[in-house]
Amino acid sequence: MNKRRSIPNQIHLKNVLLRDRSTGVKDGINWRKSEAFNDSPGQLQEAAHKNWSQYFHRRAGGKGGDWKVILQRGKSYTSGFMKGVGLYSKIIPVPLRNTASAVVCACNRAIDLQSVLKKLSILPLKEIVVVLHNASDEMFTIARNYKNTVVVHFPEAVDPDVERSLGAKLTSANTLLFVDGEQAVDANILARFIWECESRVDIALNDISTRLGLFYQRAGIERFHEFLNRSLNRKDLKANSLSSLPFALSRHALDTMGISNLAVPAKAHAMAILGGLRIGIGGAVKSSSHYERSASNEKWRRAAGDHIEAWREAMTAQGSRLNFADSTRNRSVLGEWER
Template structure:
């Protein structure tokens, strides 16, 4: 991170040990948010976004280091080109029948919001970068549910593209447990609910098969 032109680094430590806390304090321009209890990582990142006033905010996972050359690409894309630079995972997605459930969710969401060009790429996959315009439009709290923030970004007409390409098998692994499956499904339901509230129940897709006019007063 110190190889990048960053004005400040915000690190959120939740229920960590003294050794890690001491290491973080030794870095320059470091803002540390220490939480005594363990929290959802997405909540921690949303808190970190709220604590910074930077023009561009780079979201990374401290447990999965990425080379600075790759991270620099995200910053470059957000420098007047896009509002959100996503992690480009298209080269890793493989055949449809071999993809994880999360990847299928992500691609279906993008296609349903007329952004099939984004493929499986979304705000659920780290790293990514967002502009100050994107943060002010969505609000830092929106990033507590990244996939909902992703849908909101599309609905608000923000410029969304890809930055670098970092391996992210952890974020796109098979949703093995029933609990993880329910959480992922619930997050996507929130995203689609938000979209349908803006674009209608058909998400602006016309029904070219059914003749709904015959319903008369029953048509909704």
């Protein structure tokens, strides 16, 4: 960008941020004076999120734009709001029109779950569904200590993909954020997944492709993901899929794919493409949930089976050639036996 042109842009943004903060201070003062005022941290967070969303959509235009700028503006407004209230609670603001929830499938490490929930607790989430299996009392205590958590427990280990599907059935939110219970991700990054799903796409994927290198250098499982996308005419998605956490889904996406199909991510991914859903990128996180290069034969066979299910679904919908024309064979000579 031209340096002279960027300076007025920076000045304009600075003025916008100052205006947002000033409005936040006024709204904070008004909220403190209202009957709705409550000095608990949870109520303060909820009020700050709600007032920022109303301001952004009703008075600031509510238009999409660069996420970094929207996040800056939200932080400026909520900082002013808390100054007006005279109290402080850490939050990451996302100007939502609708509701959002998160689904967490936890391992058996309490410290990991606590780190994950700590990040999620500062986002504007209606609820956090925590799916546990064979959990200790400490895991239960941690899960229940956070606001708006819904705890589900299975006495024995359940496949994580199945757990996510079951967790999704327990919430009616418009946007669902799925995160790894073993890996805490910066809330600023997770916020963008929610925003993209709220404003632009039906599915916001984790972008792992930039870290995979050339195709021939990848593990077999990683090739499955990219080949599935290419075979369904979505080469722009590269190797990104619903097999890599975190990701976010809209309610429309869940209804189109069917919640139960989340138990087989490759199949759900294929159904999303076949269903014409808007699929994009929510952010880039080095996901521990993604298959490792040293994946065992068992994991490889499972991934292969999942993708076979995905292609079977696609071929049922589009035919055995997936709408790719056969330009090398003159099948018309077969007459009625052409197919």
